[in-house]
Amino acid sequence: DVQPNNVLLGIDDESILAEMEEDEISNPAPRKQLCDRTIYATRAMPLSNGEPTLADLGEARLAGEKQTGLIMPSIYRAPEVMLGMIWDNKVDIWALGQMVRLCTGRL
Secondary structure: OOOHHHEEEOOOOOHHHHHHHHHHHHOOOOEEEOOOOEEEOOOOOOOOOOOEEEOOOOOOOOOOOOEOOOOOOHHHOOHHHHOOOOEOOHHHHHHHHHHHHHHHOOO
């Protein structure tokens, strides 16, 4: 499931975390208190030059054989998947190319 939502960037300069902590102390993020939990608003993470890491492998499949069925978000979906054809791990290369194209505006 190669898509921007599943790519994390490493942090080269850990002082970013201290700055975020100080900001949370001085300007707490909005939250909603429920009877059994607290839901916090997401705080934007500053961009970093760290190495990217593919995360959220919940939809990952280990297969040495051909596959069928829908996978990946439609915007990154390989043509063979959209056409209901048999597909294999090459669709991940397609998804990576689509993600690079969408994120950078070029391929």
